[in-house]
Amino acid sequence: MLSIDSLSKSFDNGKNYALNDVSFHLEPGHVCAIVGESGSGKTTLVRLIAGLERPDHGSVSINGKVIASLDKFVQPEKRKIGLVFQEYALFPHLTILDNILYGISKVKNKKLRAQEMLDLVGLKGMEKRYPHQLSGGQQQRVALARALAPEPALLILDEPFSNLDAMLRMQLRNEVFDIIKKTEVTVLFVTHDTQDALSVADEILILQKGKVVQKDIASNLYVKPNTLYVASLFGSTVHINKNLQNAFKCPLKETCCHAIRNEKIKVNPSFTDFECEYITTAEVIKKIELGDSVQLLLKLESGEQLTVITQDKNIADTINIGFNSKDILEFEQEH
Numbered sequence: 001m002l003s004i005d006s007l008s009k010s011f012d013n014g015k016n017y018a019l020n021d022v023s024f025h026l027e028p029g030h031v032c033a034i035v036g037e038s039g040s041g042k043t044t045l046v047r048l049i050a051g052l053e054r055p056d057h058g059s060v061s062i063n064g065k066v067i068a069s070l071d072k073f074v075q076p077e078k079r080k081i082g083l084v085f086q087e088y089a090l091f092p093h094l095t096i097l098d099n100i101l102y103g104i105s106k107v108k109n110k111k112l113r114a115q116e117m118l119d120l121v122g123l124k125g126m127e128k129r130y131p132h133q134l135s136g137g138q139q140q141r142v143a144l145a146r147a148l149a150p151e152p153a154l155l156i157l158d159e160p161f162s163n164l165d166a167m168l169r170m171q172l173r174n175e176v177f178d179i180i181k182k183t184e185v186t187v188l189f190v191t192h193d194t195q196d197a198l199s200v201a202d203e204i205l206i207l208q209k210g211k212v213v214q215k216d217i218a219s220n221l222y223v224k225p226n227t228l229y230v231a232s233l234f235g236s237t238v239h240i241n242k243n244l245q246n247a248f249k250c251p252l253k254e255t256c257c258h259a260i261r262n263e264k265i266k267v268n269p270s271f272t273d274f275e276c277e278y279i280t281t282a283e284v285i286k287k288i289e290l291g292d293s294v295q296l297l298l299k300l301e302s303g304e305q306l307t308v309i310t311q312d313k314n315i316a317d318t319i320n321i322g323f324n325s326k327d328i329l330e331f332e333q334e335h
């Protein structure tokens with residue numbers, strides 16, 4: 001459905017690339033989340049797809065038709081792409097109904113279509129209100145209705161929930177994706193929140209410094225991350241550097257990079273019956289109560305510091321910690 005081929009964009013005549021040789025393909029009806037640290041190129045990628053920027057290299061195609069390349073540029077309004085941004089971008093002087101009608105001036109039976117959209121997003125009866133008379137979550141649902149009204153081939157959501165507090169964000173995210181699933185539209189969903197991505201996406205594309213480092217289904221990103229960066233995005237992770245290898249007496253392949261997830265580090269406060277392949281002792285520097293568990297800040301003899309979480313509340317000043325080889329993540333060396 002959507003094909004991105006060797007797409008690159010620089011804002012400083014090629015000194016730095018906001019997006020660097022990005023290629024991927026998206027199947028119709030799929031939801032693909034785009035995740036990456038701040039400045040990794042997420043917004044640049046969707047702006048190129050939407051036609052708000054021009055590429056320096058490569059192409060964007062929808063259903064086999066090139067919509068952006070060096071010698072072709074389809075205007076944004078002709079791309080059949082719906083956009084929903086962080087700021088709701090509703091027209092304050094137009095009613096909810098007129099906001100939705102705005103994007104479908106050329107559609108037949110446009111009033112009926114707008115009413116269908118209001119129904120879809122659960123705002124029937126509010127058509128005569130103005131945006132300031134709605135809550136943030138309701139405004140975002142109007143923005144979604146407006147984006148879906150022209151039946152776009154592709155819907156792009158760029159950080160649509162980041163203005164909202166955590167509870168409301170989770171609730172609105174679930175509502176919005178329940179609505180989206182009913183329409184079978186193909187979706188690109190930009191988020192810096194990996195929990196959002198894991199909850200709703202069929203696949204997740206990870207960007208780092210303008211490059212794709214992995215595109216995969218959610219479960220693989222946790223168990224088979226390609227790099228330490230990807231591993232760290234999906235759960236707290238400790239790099240097993242030389243000092244840690246020495247401390248745990250666990251020599252690892254020098255040509256690779258290794259890590260262990262914090263939750264895979266086992267804690268043994270009693271020094272008995274500890275069945276771990278690699279073990280070391282650690283001094284407990286700080287204990288933080290988490291309700292049903294305790295987070296421990298530990299210092300190893302080598303001077304390295306680590307945090308672990310344990311359910312055991314009976315913690316001595318010095319404890320044993322360890323892990324097993326099956327839980328070690330191995331990657332190519334990062335450049």
Ligand SMILES: Nc1ncnc2c1ncn2[C@@H]1O[C@H](COP(=O)(O)OP(=O)(O)OP(=O)(O)O)[C@@H](O)[C@H]1O
Nearest residue numbers: 011017018036037038039040041042043044045192
């Ligand atoms: N219009 C612009 N002019 C100059 N540099 C830009 C422009 N837009 C983006 N950049 C640069 O391109 C890089 C990628 O930015 P982009 O906004 O795509 O990242 P992002 O992953 O969306 O970040 P965030 O999560 O913080 O929104 C950054 O280094 C940014 O400073």
